[in-house]
Amino acid sequence: MSAASCLLTEDQFLCSICLDVFTDPVSTPCGHNFCKTCITEHWNINVPYQCPNCKKVFYSKPELQVNTFISEMAAQFRQSAQQKASSSSSEQQAAKPGEVPCDVCTGTKVKALKSCLVCLASYCETHLEPHLTASRLKRHQLIDPVENLEGRMCTKHDKLLELFCKTDQMCVCMLCTVLDHKTHDV
Numbered sequence: 001m002s003a004a005s006c007l008l009t010e011d012q013f014l015c016s017i018c019l020d021v022f023t024d025p026v027s028t029p030c031g032h033n034f035c036k037t038c039i040t041e042h043w044n045i046n047v048p049y050q051c052p053n054c055k056k057v058f059y060s061k062p063e064l065q066v067n068t069f070i071s072e073m074a075a076q077f078r079q080s081a082q083q084k085a086s087s088s089s090s091e092q093q094a095a096k097p098g099e100v101p102c103d104v105c106t107g108t109k110v111k112a113l114k115s116c117l118v119c120l121a122s123y124c125e126t127h128l129e130p131h132l133t134a135s136r137l138k139r140h141q142l143i144d145p146v147e148n149l150e151g152r153m154c155t156k157h158d159k160l161l162e163l164f165c166k167t168d169q170m171c172v173c174m175l176c177t178v179l180d181h182k183t184h185d186v
Contacts, residue, residue, distance in 0.1 A: 029062050115142070117143060164186065165184045
């Protein structure tokens with residue numbers, strides 16, 4: 001297994017709906033894999049039943065069974081990733097007061113290196129790695145670490161509040177300055 005695990009990447013164990021390692025992976029009749037909960041919730045919202053990957057339509061809801069092979073492989077991958085994370089996080093320093101802590105670390109919170117504007121989370125070196133290697137996560141916009149990222153996002157445009165409108169005395173995003181505050185002193 002150790003020789004084979006070198007050939008396997010995290011991308012192969014990610015559910016394309018939740019973008020996390022599979023939990024109770026199931027296969028659709030078209031052959032795509034998803035977490036059982038993810039595809040069930042997707043189909044509860046979207047009718048007709050359609051594969052999120054290839055858009056194949058199923059006229060009746062397919063019966064899903066947990067794919068035990070993929071489930072075991074994902075569990076081994078998750079365990080390997082946790083062991084790697086715990087060994088590398090013990091080498092990293094805990095976040096000091098004033099530093100942004102990693103949102104994923106359990107136990108000792110390590111200093112975050114970047115914050116993701118898509119995930120609205122901050123990541124240490126270990127937990128940032130999927131954003132640098134997984135093709136789906138590479139598209140996410142990373143910025144220098146910011147605490148309370150959700151509170152710093154424009155609720156209207158889902159962009160970072162990075163400017164201040166002096167006229168309205170409020171923080172605004174770039175789109176706000178073009179749309180709602182274009183005549184204001186920003």
